[in-house]
Each structure stands twice: as structure tokens, then as C-alpha cells.
Amino acid sequence: MTALLETRGVWQRFGGLVANSDVSISVGRGEIVGLIGPNGAGKSTLFNLIAGVLPPTQGSIWFDGQDVTNLPAAERCQRGVGRTFQVVKSFETMTVVDNVIVGALVRNTVMRVARRKAYEVLEFTGLAARADVLASDLVPAEKRRLEVARALATEPKLLLLDEVLTGLTPTEAQTGVALVRKVRDAGITVLMVEHVMEIVMPLVDRAIVLDLGKVLVEGKPADVVRDPKVIKAYLGDRHAVGA
């Protein structure tokens, strides 16, 4: 079976800055893949290219066997790409359940059905008790969760998670991890950008390390963390020699 998501030789330049150079990655169905790398490695750019926020300067992006390189974000969502934002973008003047309904409306045009779907997703993500609260009144961890809930309501095949576990307390992060597992068990493929190595490594099936806009290493998490190139990218030369 073909991969669910594939980027083929993707480049992204912003003026003189090359954010992604010749990035080719693939994500198989049912996988949890971690996209990691030091600051400025080009993770967020690649993420936005996959979500359709902007088209790549060069190269192509394939989703579910089709070329989606030039499709705008809304259409990618309709095709089955769901995403969260690193800096949360809740609809602040709307209630939690209304936020999720917006997502549910992609697949269900009847309001009653969309609303029921939204409540199901809130139940699934553990936000049901907060359904009628304004999104602006949520605490940061809940806002992250709302991002996930909203994306799940669009019934994605691929869920893109942009640092949903970063900046949480250890307990909050563990609930987050449990949620990601639950999402995968529901049959949804996950591609996650993450900073916190010790949380993300046990969670993912495969890790792709970006550095300076290029794919540095990719493989099983256990192998990736021991790879001298990765250690060098994160910690510098001295530590890599020891490894």
C-alpha cells in the first residue's frame, strides 16, 4: 500500500533563506511519526507546507495517492488533513462546543448531526465538561486539547500536531500522550512536531530529524537518539565524539 503522505524533493525559500531543502519524507497509514530537530531546523515550515498554508517553492506533496501540492488549506482539510497550531488559534468569542462544531461542519452539513459529532469529540478528548465555556476562558492545556478536538471533528485521515505537548506540566503532558495514542487507535495517522524528546520518543513509531532544513536522520526512536549526527545537531561536536 502507498504511503498516506509523501513529500517529494520539497524546497521552501523565503528570500535568501532556505527553510527546507530537498525534503523527501513519507508517513505510512496508522503510524505515529515524530518530526524533530533543533530550533530553526525547518520543522514548522515543512508542517505548514503539508497543511497547505503555502505552496512549496519546488517539489510536490502527495496525500492519499494524489498530488495536493497546489491545493489550499481548506481543501486539504476536506481531503482529510487535520492540523493544530503551535500558537493556539481558538475562536475566542465562541464556546468550546461551537469551536468544535466549525470543524464538524466539514463532513456534516446538518446542524443537529454536526452538534452531536462535536459532543462526541469533546467526550473523546476529555473536554465534555467544558463544552459551554467560552474558548477564551480555557487554561492553556485545555486550549491545546481544543485544538486537537477541533481538528478531530473534521474526521481527518492524517492529524498534524504542532507542539501540542510542549510547555505542559508532566501530568498534562502524560494525558496528552494518552490522547495521541487514543487517536491512533481510532485509526488516524499522526505526524507530530515536538521539542520534548523524552516524551515524544516513547510515543512515536518512527522519528524524522530535520537539521538546517534537511532530513538528517530517520528511523526508530531508539536508534535516532543514539545517532552521532543527531547528538551533534542538538548538543554540538564534543558530545558526539563521546557517543
Next chain:
Amino acid sequence: MDKNFAARRRRDLIIAAVLTALAASAPLFVKNVYIQNILVLTLMYAALSQSWNILSGYCGQISLGHALYFGIGAYTTELLFTKFGVLPWFGMLAGGGIAAVIAMGLGYPFFRLRGHYFVIATIVIAEIGLLLFQNWEWAGAALGITIDVRGDSWLKFQFMRSKLPYFYFALALCCLAWFVTWWLEDSKWGFWWRAVKDNPEAAESLGVVVFNSKMGAAAVSAFLVAIGGAFYAQFLAYIDPESVMGFQFSLLMALPAVLGGIGTLWGPVLGAAILIPMTELTRSYIGGSGRGVDLIVYGTLIVAISLALPQGLVSLFARSKAKGATR
């Protein structure tokens, strides 16, 4: 789970029905033509503001050029009537249709603009429309069009003696604009618009085609405002560019919604119910002698409300309701 929600919507409908019944019986008690006139204007501005609120309140695209659509409704109706003998009822719908098409035509370039630039564009376009009509000979140019009123007729929607037919039409229009808003609030479009207003990028990521949503809001909003314009033209029986397309209309559509609560179901009605009578009364009682005093009073009230209740007057009700809900 969604019982509260359904109950709230039902309650809104009931309140609206009661208010409509009260308003409809007002002429039984109010015989003074001057007061009746104020009531007609209040209902009309409530309807206009409610329509404006669809694009600017719910969808968040602040327009200060809705006078253009108001004028288009007025001119389409009167040109069709005086030049071709088309009854105002059809002219009204034609005006609405033309306004909706123009709103989308303008939206095509302008919805790519953001924030202040969009507002400025709407002001400029409405001014251009005003200038065009002032110089369009066939449409009466600056002299305007006088409508030949011959007796009372529902067919021609013109009445010489009584204001009451106008009153009931304005009430019906107000109900229509309110009901359209009520219905849209719990529809795909309503949700999309609020999402677009709050965060277009997030909306896009959830499959909302932001551009199309704005176009839809603009069309509905312009259509309803143009119907209001057609009504106003019939009501005055005389139109010229300044009296149906002047900038003050753009402001008087925006202000009730802003004062009452922008992007809310009840804001425009509440705002208009306070603002329009006050404008008219201050103008007639203190406007004549000390020129501009009415405007000072008016401006002071706006400043006071926006400082004390930035969410609008409806937040007074919402606040007590929210407290009740959490207990």
C-alpha cells in the same frame, strides 16, 4: 446535552414574537404623527443595522459603505417605477438582487484586504457611488427623483394620509432581518462567519473557504439593506443622492449594532430602540436653537456606552444570564 441550546433559541423566538405583538399594537396608543414617524425610522434602522450586523458583526468585515446598497435599493425601485412603471414590490427585489451582485463584485477585490484597509475601501466606494449618482443625468443627477403619489395604494406601496402602512412594513422588514439572523445563527454559514471573524487561518484549516464565506455574508447583508433603501424611498416619496446614499446612513446602520452589541442577535434592535428615538428627539428639542448641541449629547452617550460596556448593551443581559448558568 444540547437542551440548553435549543431552549435558548426557542426563548429568543418567543421574546421576538412578544415584542412584535407589542410593537404591532403601538399605533393603537400612539396617534401622534411625529411619534409614529420616529417609530417607523426606529424599526427601519433596526432592520438595517441587523442586516449590516450579518457582514460586519458576525463575519467581522466592518463596512462603512453600506449606504451604497441602501441607495441602490432606493434608486432601482424608483427608476424602475418612474421610467418603466414597474411596481415598487418588484423594484424592491430587483434592487436587492443588484445590491447583492454589486456587493460580491466589490468583495472580489476587497475581501483580500484586511482590517483598516477594508474599512477604508468601503467608505471610498460608497463615496464614488454617491458621486456617480450626483452626475447621472438619466437618474435625475443631483436633483433626484420625485415620486408621483396619487392616493393610497398597497399595489404601488404609497400612502398620502396615514403613516401606518409604512409602520407595518418597517415592522415586517425588521422581523425579517431578525429572523434571517436568528436562522443563520444556527447554520453552517453562521458558524463559518464567526470562525472567519475570530481567526481566518484556523477557519481555513478546518475546511472553511474564508473568501466564499465573506462573499455570502456580503450578499445577504446587501440584499436586506437594499430592501430597506427601497422602503425609505417610498416612505419619503422623493429621493436624491445625498438623501439615500449619504455617509450618515452608513454610520446609522453601524452605530445601533455597535452600541447594542456587535455580532449579537439582539444588539441591533436594542441599539436602534435607544439610539434612533434619542437622535430624533434631541434634534427636535435642542437641535434647532443651539446648533450642534444634539450632536454633543449624542456623541457623549456613545462614548459613555463604549467605555462602560465595550461589548454593547446586550452584555448587561448576558452577564446576569451567564452567572445564572454556571450556578
